[in-house]
Amino acid sequence: MHILRFLKTGSLVLSMALSLWATDYDVQKFGVKGDGVTVNTASIQYAIDYISDHGGGRLVFTAGTYRTGSIYLKSGVILHLERAATLMSTTNPFDFVKDEDINWMSMIFAKYQKDIGITGEGGIDGRGFETANNMLNYIQRGLFDDKLLWDRPREPNRPQNIYFRECENITITGITIKDPASWNQTYDQCVNILVDGITVDSKSYWNNDGIDIVDCDGVVIKNSYFDAADDVICFKSHDPDKICQNIVVDNCVGRSSANGLKFGTVSRGGFRNVKVTNLTIFDTYRSAITFAAVDGGIVENIVVDGVRSINTGNVIYLRIGDRWSKGKEPVMKDITIRNVYAEVPLGKPDAGYGYEGPIEDLPRNISPSSIVGLPNHRIENVTLENIEIVYPGGSDPFYAKVGLTPEELDNIPEMPAKYPEFSQFKELPAWGFYLRHADGITFKNVTLRAKNKDYRPAIVMDDVKGALFKDMEIEEPESEQNSKEQIFQYQSENIRID
Amino acid sequence: MMIRIFIFTIVLCFNWGLSVQGKDYKASLFGIKSDGITLNTGSIQTAIDFISQEGGGRLVFYVGRYLTGSIELKSNVTIHLEEGAVLVGVPSIYDYYSAGNFRSLLYSKDQANISVTGKGVIMGNGRSLIKSRNEQKKNGYLPSNSKDGLPGLVQFVNCDSVVLTGIILTESGGDVVSVHGSNHVNIAGLTIKNKGYSARGMTLSGNRHIALTNSYFETDGIELEFLSKNQDLRIDDTKNEFGEILKRP
Numbered sequence: 001m002h003i004l005r006f007l008k009t010g011s012l013v014l015s016m017a018l019s020l021w022a023t024d025y026d027v028q029k030f031g032v033k034g035d036g037v038t039v040n041t042a043s044i045q046y047a048i049d050y051i052s053d054h055g056g057g058r059l060v061f062t063a064g065t066y067r068t069g070s071i072y073l074k075s076g077v078i079l080h081l082e083r084a085a086t087l088m089s090t091t092n093p094f095d096f097v098k099d100e101d102i103n104w105m106s107m108i109f110a111k112y113q114k115d116i117g118i119t120g121e122g123g124i125d126g127r128g129f130e131t132a133n134n135m136l137n138y139i140q141r142g143l144f145d146d147k148l149l150w151d152r153p154r155e156p157n158r159p160q161n162i163y164f165r166e167c168e169n170i171t172i173t174g175i176t177i178k179d180p181a182s183w184n185q186t187y188d189q190c191v192n193i194l195v196d197g198i199t200v201d202s203k204s205y206w207n208n209d210g211i212d213i214v215d216c217d218g219v220v221i222k223n224s225y226f227d228a229a230d231d232v233i234c235f236k237s238h239d240p241d242k243i244c245q246n247i248v249v250d251n252c253v254g255r256s257s258a259n260g261l262k263f264g265t266v267s268r269g270g271f272r273n274v275k276v277t278n279l280t281i282f283d284t285y286r287s288a289i290t291f292a293a294v295d296g297g298i299v300e301n302i303v304v305d306g307v308r309s310i311n312t313g314n315v316i317y318l319r320i321g322d323r324w325s326k327g328k329e330p331v332m333k334d335i336t337i338r339n340v341y342a343e344v345p346l347g348k349p350d351a352g353y354g355y356e357g358p359i360e361d362l363p364r365n366i367s368p369s370s371i372v373g374l375p376n377h378r379i380e381n382v383t384l385e386n387i388e389i390v391y392p393g394g395s396d397p398f399y400a401k402v403g404l405t406p407e408e409l410d411n412i413p414e415m416p417a418k419y420p421e422f423s424q425f426k427e428l429p430a431w432g433f434y435l436r437h438a439d440g441i442t443f444k445n446v447t448l449r450a451k452n453k454d455y456r457p458a459i460v461m462d463d464v465k466g467a468l469f470k471d472m473e474i475e476e477p478e479s480e481q482n483s484k485e486q487i488f489q490y491q492s493e494n495i496r497i498d
Numbered sequence: 499m500m501i502r503i504f505i506f507t508i509v510l511c512f513n514w515g516l517s518v519q520g521k522d523y524k525a526s527l528f529g530i531k532s533d534g535i536t537l538n539t540g541s542i543q544t545a546i547d548f549i550s551q552e553g554g555g556r557l558v559f560y561v562g563r564y565l566t567g568s569i570e571l572k573s574n575v576t577i578h579l580e581e582g583a584v585l586v587g588v589p590s591i592y593d594y595y596s597a598g599n600f601r602s603l604l605y606s607k608d609q610a611n612i613s614v615t616g617k618g619v620i621m622g623n624g625r626s627l628i629k630s631r632n633e634q635k636k637n638g639y640l641p642s643n644s645k646d647g648l649p650g651l652v653q654f655v656n657c658d659s660v661v662l663t664g665i666i667l668t669e670s671g672g673d674v675v676s677v678h679g680s681n682h683v684n685i686a687g688l689t690i691k692n693k694g695y696s697a698r699g700m701t702l703s704g705n706r707h708i709a710l711t712n713s714y715f716e717t718d719g720i721e722l723e724f725l726s727k728n729q730d731l732r733i734d735d736t737k738n739e740f741g742e743i744l745k746r747p
Contacts, residue, residue: 029637031590031630039537042567042592050639069540092529094540134529141527143548 023057024080025050027066034064039090041069051077056115061085061122069095070159073110073118081122081175089159091130093138093181096159104156105182106163117171118162126161128181128204135181155207158182164190173197179204184228188214189242195221203229203257203354210234210254215242215269222250229355232256232281237269237297240328244269249276256284257350257357260312263299264292265420268324270331272300280308285350285357287314287369288342291335292420293377294321296328302335309342311349313357314422315389316340316369320377320437322416330377338385346392361423365395365456368430373437374416375463381440391431393450393476400427401455409462409490412436430488432458432474441467450476458486461495469497521555522578525564532562537588539567549575554611559583559618567593568649571606571614579618579665587649587669589626591634594649600672602653612654613661620651624671624695631671648672650697654680663687673698674717678725683708692717702728710736715744 030047032040044059048071051057056076063084069092073079081087089095089107096105107126110116118124135153139146146153158181164170165188173194177184178201185200187193193216202208210226213219214236226232232254235244244263254260260281263271270293281288288309293299309315316337320330344366350356369389373379402408409429418424428434432448435441441464448458458474461467474486489495528545530538542557546569549555554574561582567590571577579585587594587603597607603622606612614620627648634640648671654660657680666689667674674690674697677683683705690699690713699717702708703725709732715721716739724731724747736744 030639031592031634037535038590039539039588040590043590046592046639090537090540092536092540094529094544095537096540138529143528143544 023051023055024060025057027059027061032066034062034066034085036065036067036088039067039069039095041071041095044068045071048072048074048077061087068107070097070106071108073108073113073116075113076115078117078119078171079108081118081120081124083121085120085122086125087123088125089127089131089161091127091134093131093135093144093159098156099163102163102165102188104163105159106161107159108162109164110167111165112167114168116164116167116169117173118175119171119173121174123176123178124161125178126159126180126204128158128179128208132158132181132205150206152206155182158205161185164188166190168192170194176201178202180208181205182207183209183212183230186212186214187216189239190216192218193220195224197223200224200226200228203227206230206355208355210256212236213244213247215239215244217245219247221252222248224252226252226254228254228256229353230256230258231262232260234262235271236264236266237271238266240268240296240326242269243298244271245273247274249279251278253280254284255282256286257353257355259286259290260284260288260309261304262290264290264294266295267293267297267299268295270297270299271302272298274302276304278306279304281312282310283349283353284312285348287317287422288312289315289337290317290319290422291332292319292321293330293332294319294323294420296325296330298331300331300334304337305339307337307340307342309340311343311345313344313349314367314369315342315344317422318371318379318382319420320373320379321418321420322374322377332373333380335381336383336385338383338387340387340389342389344389344391346394361421361426363400364423364427365400366392366431367422368428368432368434370422370428370434371436371438371441372434374414375437379438382438383442383444384446385442385444387445388447388449389432390449390451392452393431393454394452395431395454395456397455402427402429404429404457404460404488404490406490428460429456430458430460431456434460435464435467436462439465443467443469443472445471447473448475453477453479457484457488459488461489461492464489464492464495466494467492467496472497522558523549523555525557525559530564532560532564534563534565534586537565537567539569539588539593542566542569546570546572546575559585566603568595568601569604570595570597571604571609571612573609574611576613576615577604579614579616579620581617583616583618585618585620587621587623587627589623589630591627591630591640597653598655598676598678600647601649602672602676603649603651605653605655606657607655608657610658612657612659613663614652614665615661615663617664619666619668621668622649622651622670624648624669627671648697650674650676652676654678654683656680658682660684665689666691668692670697671695673701675700677702677705677708679704680708681706685710686712688713690715690717692719694718698723701725702731704728706730708732709734712736715739
């Protein structure tokens with residue numbers, strides 16, 4: 001009986017494996033040309049449809065440059081890009097479909113499909129700079145309707161490299177994905193996604209994210225490298241009735257002219273059950289780690305363990321806002337961030353990269369990490385453990401100053417509807433951490449180090465109910481002689497400093 | 499005085515209406531490239547859709563080679579090929595679509611007021627397409643039913659007010675021109691040079707009020723075939739390469 005069951009299982013596994021690897025199809029046999037000139041959209045689509053209709057398999061691209069417009073990946077088909085094979089977008093926006101269901105343009109679409117993927121050591125090249133500028137040109141000539149907010153086409157009117165919607169069992173491994181005209185790769189309401197060993201180079205135009213996971217269930221992103229003009233590893237929730245959940249991010253490296261690991265901005269349904277380990281963020285303009293619940297969604301049960309954040313404008317930013325909530329109650333609770341080493345520079349961390357982050361929210365001195373809720377929507381149960389952050393210090397109160405008087409602290413605006421960024425409040429009264437409208441905060445073995453004397457204390461709490469500081473280490477030149485009070489509380493209760 | 503102003507206004511409106519109807523759009527406005535290398539399908543289709551939505555006009559191609567796959571013609575749009583302008587079919591079988599039973603480079607179905615005019619050329623690249631099709635059949639990827647045959651050049655199905663004048667049609671793997679089930683069709687001054695292919699020159703079936711005048715056929719396949727009856731069909735001054743006058747059935 002046991003043997004029978006074993007055999008059954010074995011044959012099942014075998015047949016699955018067989019069907020997975022059943023057939024390789026040489027793309028060139030479909031008349032697709034890797035000459036870098038021929039636009040192969042129709043032939044590639046035909047090949048995908050053919051393979052999907054014949055039981056699935058891998059469509060193999062051998063070394064060469066394959067130009068294409070929009071294609072749709074179908075169930076059972078893996079695009080396999082061999083080393084030195086590049087799937088390269090044309091630069092003509094009119095070669096791309098703005099999908100009616102998805103309402104976005106993309107080079108590789110998939111919707112309502114399963115068992116699909118893109119694998120191999122080759123690359124996807126969106127040629128986004130040219131495509132986006134060609135689109136801009138068409139809009140200026142009145143051929144395409146777009147209001148040119150910020151003097152650029154809206155994100156949906158520029159092609160992404162990959163947009164998968166409502167798909168199941170997705171494998172993205174090994175490949176390099178570069179130069180989209182918009183976000184880079186979006187997986188929207190998908191189930192079971194494996195992203196392993198990919199390289200992302202995404203700074204050819206505005207809004208070039210690294211990877212966007214929207215309302216997905218069951219996501220593993222590991223061993224990957226991201227360099228992006230906009231947010232790098234980005235989880236979103238577009239649908240108030242959906243949620244982005246059961247997520248593992250392991251052993252990834254990111255660089256951004258916006259944020260590193262980001263949950264939000266669009267956060268209607270929310271995020272839960274997330275584990276992030278061994279993350280490196282460097283040369284990043286905004287926050288290394290940021291969670292936003294600004295559209296009525298939840299952020300719950302999050303562990304971030306093992307972060308190196310080198311030369312980033314900010315380290316941790318947690319924010320509840322009330323932007324597009326439409327009556328839903330935003331929630332942010334049960335968040336643990338531990339084993340973090342971070343260095344915040346005095347200068348601009350992303351200087352010299354393409355599409356540098358915007359200089360804004362001035363005047364302000366170096367901003368602290370922040371945990372900021374709203375008076376009636378509080379951030380709950382956040383633990384920060386084994387953390388060391390090195391700040392430049394040296395703030396200039398004549399340039400920007402928010403002191404510790406009740407009047408100055410009360411004057412810090414709530415800004416519930418503002419786009420959430422660490423710098424949104426301009427000058428804040430602390431150099432290390434600013435906490436407001438938050439309950440149940442634990443700092444355990446946290447070291448904050450200012451390289452130069454700062455006019456502000458390390459930590460300011462405003463309306464915090466319940467906080468424990470254990471084994472804190474705070475270093476700032478001349479602070480000990482002056483017996484400076486580094487942890488300042490205002491309108492707070494139940495605060496313990498051990 | 500009032501009457502004169504009234505008439506003047508009417509004339510003005512009439513002129514204005516005409517000029518809107520006849521608005522010209524240069525192909526380059528839509529980023530269409532004349533280099534013979536760039537595949538223009540997406541741009542040409544966008545141009546036609548745009549012009550049709552704006553109320554109509556002419557999409558004008560000047561001298562150059564414009565590589566394209568199948569294009570769907572829409573109501574109130576004229577494709578105007580100036581002398582020296584060549585629409586060139588892309589040599590890949592999968593870039594062609596169909597409005598009826600077979601594929602075509604230009605096709606239109608259920609549209610009104612559509613024209614293809616000028617002294618330019620539509621060149622089908624039939625030789626390459628035969629190669630592409632045979633290769634795909636050999637590889638077993640292309641089934642051998644009629645819909646997947648070789649593309650023709652111009653196809654109208656169930657259209658109203660069709661004008662096809664002046665242009666030169668050549669190197670077509672499939673039937674060069676086919677007009678089915680359409681009303682008020684004016685075909686004049688065409689040159690069909692399609693030696694070396696077994697395709698028919700023109701098929702006309704089930705049309706009403708259709709005229710074929712002043713045209714020239716040079717084909718290895720049947721020059722002109724009537725697959726079903728056409729009502730009010732007129733054929734004048736139309737010859738083949740031997741000077742033989744082509745006639746109604």
